[in-house]
Amino acid sequence: MVQLLCSNKVCEKLKQELSKYQIEVEQHSDLVLVEKGFELPTEKICIVFDAIEYMDVVKLLVSGIREEMHMTHRFTGLSDNKFAVIEPRDVRYVEAGPDGIMAYTKSNKYSIKETLQYYENVWVVKGFIRINKSQLVNLLHVKEIIPWFNSRYVLRMDNDKELEVSKMFSKKLRNTLKL
Template sequence: MVQLLCSNKVYEKLKQELSKYQIEIEQDGGLVLVENGYGIPSGKLSVVFDAIDYMDVVKLLVSGVREDIHYMNTLTGLSDNKFAVIEPRDILYLEAGPEGMMAYTKSNHYSIKETLQYYEGIWAAKGFIRINKSQLVNLLHVKEIIPWFNSRYVLRMDNLAELEVSKMYSKKLRNTLKM
């Protein structure tokens, strides 16, 4: 599906990241990812990127090219020895904790398999934003944004949970919400 024209080091990194999303690498793929400095093939759709920005290319592919895939539009979670298929709009936030990854809804919480980075990449277009090293929030369920000390914020969610936005992620929140 995707052809790569890049250095061996970037090729290995891209190969590993793309495999997480079941995006296949082919010698004659329809879309060509070209590292800056390599020749751009004629007659093919190409995306040129700097080596340091290879993760941005993965995010672009995952959020755009693969958005139609159903499994990315749902999440399967385990609660009380039962699995549930959950829509992203029903999730308030995701959290990485000592018991693993958890997805919180208004009425329940579920144990899930994937990482925060995975959902951050595929659900950014759905309104999910990272607020600290262990939480990803669905902005549709933020009831209030409370300014906090030291350039931080506290988000009060629909379920009245209060989540702290770290200083490192505050700027991204302000830019996203145009605050």
């Protein structure tokens, strides 16, 4: 449960996003999300954020809460009409396509249930990063980062698969990896 101290517009957006992860918004909580420019409450844990980057606060909360609940350690995927229990560290990348959300491991691909946004939020602490509008990549399995034209990159995975980082997500990759 969190308290919000922000503008009405940001407050509504945060409430909507937090409700997706069953995070309750209360008037009196020890944890307060404070938009820059608002006064910090005393004797409470405060997370200060820029209004334009409110989703980063949601990611931070979700990754911490999910980690505590141990829900991010394993998930199930469907392949060849059989379910498998998979560790996130075994996933090379996750892709949204015409067949739904697919998780690719070294040996197989699995159909998985949640949205790409869900996995991006929950697995950020496990080293996953969005590289374009339809793919998340596990940085643990990136072998090479190849500069590409027009401020983009190509990631060569440890299984020699090449994934393109779009211009829009290149800056985040550079900041994350200090390139």
